[in-house]
Amino acid sequence: MGYQFLEIKFIWLLGGVIVFAVLFFLLWKWKRKVIQRIGDAHLVKALTGNFSSKLFSLKSGMLSLAFVVGVLAVMDLRKPGSTEGIERKGIDVVIALDVSKSMLATDLAPNRLERAKQLINKLMEEMPDDRIGLVVFAGKAYLQMPLTTDHAAAQLFVSSAAPGAVPQQGTVISDALKMSANAFNPAERRFKAVVLISDGEDHDPAAIETAKELSAQGMMINTVGIGSPEGAYIPDPETGQNKRDETGSQVISKLNEEELKQLAQNTNGVYVRLEDSDNAVKELKAQLSQIETKAFGDVSLMNFDVYYGWFALAMFLLIVGEYFIPETKKQKA
Structure with missing residues (x-):
């Protein structure tokens, strides 16, 4: 018996990644429309010159990954420990x-x-x-x-x-x-x-x-x-x-x-x-x-190594890390 999810029934929550992708795409599209409405190329460059699409994508990816890791935490991955006498x-x-x-x-x-x-x-x-x-x-x-x-x-x-x-x-x-x-x-x-x-x-x-x-x-x-x-x-x-x-x-x-x-x-x-x-x-x-x-x-007598805490910690670090990453480039001196 190898790794297994105790609450595999929650796997459907991973479909939320698609929702995140759609929301981030709509946000990106909205920003593009706002830029187009401004019209003045010099003004747009002045307002958005420091914006980094790479950093925006990185933040979006981190939030999506945090969501996936959170779902894995809920699904409760575990592995049987010692089976001696079981x-x-x-x-x-x-x-x-x-x-x-x-x-x-x-x-x-x-x-x-x-x-x-x-x-x-x-x-x-x-x-x-x-x-x-x-x-x-x-x-x-x-x-x-x-x-x-x-x-x-x-x-x-x-x-x-x-x-x-x-x-x-x-x-x-x-x-x-x-x-x-x-x-x-x-x-x-x-x-x-x-x-x-x-x-x-x-x-x-x-x-x-x-x-x-x-x-x-x-x-x-x-x-x-x-x-x-x-x-x-x-x-x-x-x-x-x-x-x-x-x-x-x-x-x-x-x-x-x-x-x-x-x-x-x-x-x-x-x-x-x-x-x-x-x-x-x-x-x-x-x-x-x-x-x-x-x-x-006899599963009722078996000891399991659980990984819920590790997934929860990874989700927390990803959310905190995303918060401190700006969407703008560093200003050159």
């Missing part, structure tokens, strides 16, 4: 976690959601060199945490995941997959994996087609089924009673394995039913290890 090997993995209320079912103790969190934490412990992102979803998907190697921060985000994080209920897996895809760098077409953890309770007809499209873009989707085919009641945290449907019957939430299996099969991923966390992590690790690892610099 370069890593790893892959990018986005974990899509279902936080719908059905994840509160207790067929996995203490409940599905808590067991899912335990699984995620164990998986991160086994992936110290990988960048992890977190998407939470129910009736809608949200990027809870962008890709990062800061697994301690990731654990905090995981621990706070709850049904209340997504007001709209349901299990829209297709939205979760799209949001997961958006978390990756679009310029890279490899080394991307998603671990989707859900009970798959609500059938999402768009999920399979979305998965196929993302697989064509180089994304592997691994799915983890949470719950049991027999199902369990869903406790309501607010009332302490089991959730009931419109008829007043208690709702039983069942694991929808078929859809989760199809998602994995269509994207070269693996389906794992969570029963024992250690075994589930082992299966996921084995699948993820098939993805080629890549080297990437």
